[in-house]
Structures are given as structure tokens and as C-alpha cells.
Amino acid sequence: MFVFDDLIDRDLQKDAAAVAERLVYFHNKTPVKGLLPIEQEANAQPWQGESDLPEIDAADLCIETLGSAMAHKGCLIVRNFLDTRSIEPLKIAIDRVMDEDIAAADHASSGEVRPTVFHNPPRNLSVFLPEPDLTWARGFHRDTGSVMTVESAGITEALAEWFSSLGFRDLLEAYLGEPACLSALKWVLRRTKFPIAENGWHQDGAFMGKQINSLNMWMPLDHCGGTSGAPGMDIIPFRFHDIVAAGTDDAVFNWSAGPESIERFQGDQAPVSPVFHPGDIFLFDHLLLHRTQFGHDFSRPRYAIETWFFGERNFPKNQIPMKW
Numbered sequence: 001m002f003v004f005d006d007l008i009d010r011d012l013q014k015d016a017a018a019v020a021e022r023l024v025y026f027h028n029k030t031p032v033k034g035l036l037p038i039e040q041e042a043n044a045q046p047w048q049g050e051s052d053l054p055e056i057d058a059a060d061l062c063i064e065t066l067g068s069a070m071a072h073k074g075c076l077i078v079r080n081f082l083d084t085r086s087i088e089p090l091k092i093a094i095d096r097v098m099d100e101d102i103a104a105a106d107h108a109s110s111g112e113v114r115p116t117v118f119h120n121p122p123r124n125l126s127v128f129l130p131e132p133d134l135t136w137a138r139g140f141h142r143d144t145g146s147v148m149t150v151e152s153a154g155i156t157e158a159l160a161e162w163f164s165s166l167g168f169r170d171l172l173e174a175y176l177g178e179p180a181c182l183s184a185l186k187w188v189l190r191r192t193k194f195p196i197a198e199n200g201w202h203q204d205g206a207f208m209g210k211q212i213n214s215l216n217m218w219m220p221l222d223h224c225g226g227t228s229g230a231p232g233m234d235i236i237p238f239r240f241h242d243i244v245a246a247g248t249d250d251a252v253f254n255w256s257a258g259p260e261s262i263e264r265f266q267g268d269q270a271p272v273s274p275v276f277h278p279g280d281i282f283l284f285d286h287l288l289l290h291r292t293q294f295g296h297d298f299s300r301p302r303y304a305i306e307t308w309f310f311g312e313r314n315f316p317k318n319q320i321p322m323k324w
Contacts, residue, residue: 041071145193205286213311
């Protein structure tokens with residue numbers, strides 16, 4: 001269980017040094033291409049579920065169910081994966097990290113920023129994400145209602161420890177076929193910022209690279225999606241084998257696709273907007289076509305943690321890999 005009070009007593013210097021070491025591990029490493037899960041999916045068992053979007057209870061999560069869902073639909077909802085007693089502490093921690101990140105940006109020019117449990121980025125972060133890229137990344141996250149987890153070394157270390165305790169690591173590495181690593185750039189704490197952009201459809205591989213080894217664990221911390229009042233995700237549950245939606249004419253970014261273009265990519269598979277509950281997780285890789293849910297009157301923000309895991313050998317260098 002994730003315990004908020006345990007954060008207060010963490011050693012700031014020790015955590016910052018630990019995160020710095022996680023970054024240094026990949027400093028001189030070059031990705032090595034290997035056989036990807038998607039290249040072995042022909043051997044996966046057919047998905048037995050009847051719904052367009054695969055979902056299972058946490059008790060049924062295993063390499064066979066994960067492999068089958070990914071092979072045939074590109075994603076999997078796992079219900080009741082987390083102890084719900086962890087949810088509110090995680091939301092409080094996200095509020096503190098995001099609020100202190102904003103405050104640090106406001107005071108950066110005065111040189112008065114002091115490390116705290118909730119704002120304590122490793123000193124060597126700018127070595128791996130040099131300026132002006134670091135400033136741009138921080139601004140992009142603030143503008144879109146998120147913050148890099150690495151901005152708080154204490155949260156980074158606490159979550160890394162917690163993830164290991166969840167028993168997810170062995171399954172993840174069995175799926176990837178190699179040890180897993182984390183990402184400084186794509187391990188993100190989210191608190192929805194309105195309004196939500198309509199043309200947010202994308203495949204993460206459009207900017208990460210196609211030939212990488214990945215699995216994302218998206219962890220909603222609120223009842224969201226559908227008509228719940230808080231935005232979930234719009235998803236096209238289809239196993240894409242290539243980047244199909246990057247830089248279309250009606251897109252805002254060169255890695256995204258506008259709404260008119262989506263009709264060409266979805267074929268007979270209509271987008272779905274599943275309902276998520278606190279304690280669920282959503283697993284997918286860098287080829288899933290998705291966006292933050294759009295098109296409903298939202299009355300509540302949605303908190304979430306997005307953690308991209310990569311293969312320790314076959315990783316996207318541009319996403320700043322970190323040792324796990």
C-alpha cells in the first residue's frame with residue numbers, strides 16, 4: 001500500500017542521489033534492437049472475451065492473458081489491481097508535486113527554490129535533457145496538466161519501490177522478454193486541465209520510435225470515462241503494427257492525428273470510451289491509437305499516473321531511460 005505519511009520522513013539527498021544514479025546507468029548505453037513482443041504475437045492464444053476492449057480481473061492477470069489481449073486488441077484493462085487505500089494518498093501526493101512544481105517555476109528567476117520532498121529533481125537531469133529541451137518539457141507538462149515524476153526524487157523512489165511490491169515486475173519482464181527500465185520523460189503524474197483538446201489522437205511510438213520494447217501502465221485514480229463526469233480515454237482497440245497516425249493534415253503536432261483523419265485509420269472498429277474505477281490499470285504499448293476522452297461535459301478533473309516501461313536493452317534514448 002502507498003502511504004503518504006512515509007514521504008515526509010524520506011531523506012532528500014539520498015533520494016536525489018538514487019535518481020541521479022538511475023539516470024547515469026544509461027548514460028553511455030546504446031539501444032540494442034531485439035525481437036519485440038509484437039513480432040511474436042502470432043503464437044498468442046486468441047482473445048476469448050466478447051467485448052471490443054479486453055478486460056480481466058487482477059486475479060486473472062498472467063502472461064497468457066496479457067499476451068493474448070495485446071496481440072489481438074493492443075491493450076488490456078485490469079480491474080481491481082490496486083489496493084484502493086492507496087488512491088487518496090496518491091492524489092494528495094500528485095497535488096503537492098504539481099503545486100510545488102508550479103511554485104518552483106514562478107520563483108526560478110530569483111534563485112530561491114529550495115528542495116522539498118515534493119520538488120527535488122536530480123541535479124544531473126539537465127545532463128540527459130539539456131536546455132532548452134528541459135525547459136520546454138516542463139512547460140509542456142504544466143500547460144497540459146501534468147508533471148514529470150522525476151521532478152520529485154522522493155516520489156520517484158517511493159513509487160519505484162511500490163511498483164516492485166505490486167508483483168507486476170515479473171509479468172512485465174516476461175512480456176518484454178528482458179529486464180525493464182523506467183523513463184524520466186514519460187513517467188508522469190496527471191491532474192486534468194480543461195478544456196481538453198479535440199485533436200489529441202496519437203500513438204506514442206510516433207515520437208518514441210517504432211522499433212522499441214514498451215508497455216505503459218496507465219493508472220486512473222478516479223472514477224472516470226464514459227459519462228462519469230471525469231475524462232477517461234478514447235481508444236481504438238485494434239492491434240496496429242505500424243505508426244499510422246502521425247502528422248496528418250488536421251493535427252496540431254507532427255506526432256498526432258486530427259479527428260477527421262481518425263476515420264481512415266479505425267476501419268470497422270469504432271472508438272470506445274471505457275469506464276475506469278480507482279484501483280484499475282490500463283496496459284498498452286506505443287502503437288495503440290488513443291487520446292484523452294473528448295466530447296462530454298466534464299464536471300470533475302481526473303488524476304492518473306502514467307508509467308512507461310521499456311526494455312533495458314531496447315529502449316528509446318529520447319525518453320531518458322532510468323534504471324529500475
